[in-house]
Amino acid sequence: MALIVQKYGGSSLGTLERIKHVADRVHQARQEGHDIVVVVSAMQGDTDRLIQLATALTAHPNPREYDALVSTGEQVSMSLLAMALHNIACPARSYSGTQIGIMTDHAHTKARILDIKTHLIQEELSQGYVVVIAGFQGINPRGDVTTLGRGGSDTTAVALAAALRANECQIYTDVEGVYTTDPRLIPEASLLSHISFEEMLEMSSLGAKVLQMRSVELASQHNMPIRVLSTFTNHPGTLVTFEEKIMQRRLVSGIAFSREEAMIAINGVPYKAGIEAQILMKVSDADIEIDMIAQNAANKETADFTFTVQRKDFAKTLIIIEELSRTLNATSIQSNANVAKLSLVGIGMRSQTGVASKMFQALGQIGVTIQMITTSEIKISVVIDESFLESSVRVLHDAFELDKIKLEKQPLFMET
């Protein structure tokens, strides 16, 4: 008998029929003898409906009241799911964040969980109840309702699993798990049976569609395995866990990519200490988020500085850089508003060499010009012209044989 935290997203609870289906899944896990805590998002569309009410009323909704308003969406789905469980003779009790005591800081609309009271949950579990908890919400020290921001139900689930020392945190969603790359682009993409926390974090551009990154960080900090799996099939999904727990090491686990990027390079800047900060701060001060940064000192006197921003911020950034270029006496500016970022991610890279050269060789063979390179311990990222993106992902997927990854026979927790 284990303690399992299951989280169901808005699309899994989008209709009364789907709520009944989720109730069946929860009931089945309960009947296998496990203690079950369920975290729910709002029914699909409900949060948007509430946000629309607030923004139609006022351009700047008071944050405290905004949180009180939108948190009702999860209260609706939690009570409906508990009713559906009662209906199939599975004893259940629903609790809001306020009722359970999901203690957060004061930051309305993006609060952080500070502490979770577990005694009530443990008491209910010991009496045989399934405990259904509203995700995405908490209560601050003043007793005001707070929300964790979009996708916050994942964070609630992981934080609850950690606080309860659960055996596993299962995130049910509408995909089967984490793939080696986006299956819409590469149909041969393999479903991964497991992935390390580090890889998952580096795969964020792919992973964000499946798991909120903050919840992966939290799970990693608390040594809490997360399983990503589909509400609508019986596939065991992907287990996100510690490297040590993964038996079979892979060189490369996946290829992440993002479109809608833009690149700007400022070249031949007379070098002095602190020049990088001077450039970056001008851009950040304009509320523009910088993604990749690369600098290669061409010689001891001048440096070339390259970075990427989201494409929507390109024009605004270019104006700032042109001005800076004059002030700093840079020799030239290079820019490309139509680039994409592509990353190879894999913990195996750390111990094995040759991944980068194999990558650049594969790209070179199909004539891709690499415009920028950055690396971390378990990731190599390149910036390429967006028109090359699809062919590049395909050639790398083949080169590293990601279509041949076999699902490891890693036991599904629920079956042990």
Added chain:
Amino acid sequence: MALIVQKYGGSSLGTLERIKHVADRVHQARQEGHDIVVVVSAMQGDTDRLIQLATALTAHPNPREYDALVSTGEQVSMSLLAMALHNIACPARSYSGTQIGIMTDHAHTKARILDIKTHLIQEELSQGYVVVIAGFQGINPRGDVTTLGRGGSDTTAVALAAALRANECQIYTDVEGVYTTDPRLIPEASLLSHISFEEMLEMSSLGAKVLQMRSVELASQHNMPIRVLSTFTNHPGTLVTFEEKIMQRRLVSGIAFSREEAMIAINGVPYKAGIEAQILMKVSDADIEIDMIAQNAANKETADFTFTVQRKDFAKTLIIIEELSRTLNATSIQSNANVAKLSLVGIGMRSQTGVASKMFQALGQIGVTIQMITTSEIKISVVIDESFLESSVRVLHDAFELDKIKLEKQPLFMET
């Protein structure tokens, strides 16, 4: 400076435009220097939408979860109203029943308020906030959300006003106040500037459309004046208060009536002690609610026993009475499925005689046969054929000059 509790119903909050209008009213009262606590119902239609979700999911929703579900309706309207107040620079904070501490018993869907925590409200008021509280809901000793049943927001408002020792409890609705009779039937019906608690309770068939009866009882117990007034006009409405506070005594304050009644008489029952209970219990055991009861002992050996039930229960009741009639050796049964009940209500009756004879004379003049009579200290009720109802209300309204009631210059609390 006074403390005023204002309650706004679902139709007053039915759209975002109406919520803004309510915010303006609240803000105005605040600017007049008063401390304001606002109790809100759910937006019109919202509670029905939530109930529909529950009943579409399961025929017998779990009562605890049902309360958790439907209580979200008031949480939505409370936060929207608080946002609308912020928007016009009126500081406000919303609170759910759980947050404030509206303590109730365990009876889900029809809970009774046991206690209200006032320290948080008083603290917020002292800091200059308008406090907006979700009506209709509370929390039981286990910490579960409870609801007070339909119309429960009136009860929340009165209970809060009593707990806070407010100067007045104002119930805003979509009518101007309490009339001498239904203005849809008698257009000359007068709006009453005041009415006593006792009269209001006796006028329930009229009053229930304006005020929930339980809240009138509660107000009477706690000596808390209630003002019924319209959200959409600036009329001072009707003050429901203690008899002592009403300066100008009226003989008759209003004419209440109800249709859809049925009458059954069982005559010539050989009399013995307890025979009444024997008859009534047979009927109540079948879950039929008995309204009026009259008995006149024809002689010392036999009695005639007459009562009314709702018309929908007529056929079922008649079968029971026919069976009883054989067992009890009654001489005959009389019945009429098409009757109406009509009541004159007025505290003035208590000290003045002649009201009954004036009433019967007026009805006699237009040829109305009175089929049954019951009286209480401040009410005379008659059962008549339903076809006579409209003409009877009209002739009595004229006879007691109810169209000539002048609005007393009773100061509106808000203007003092």
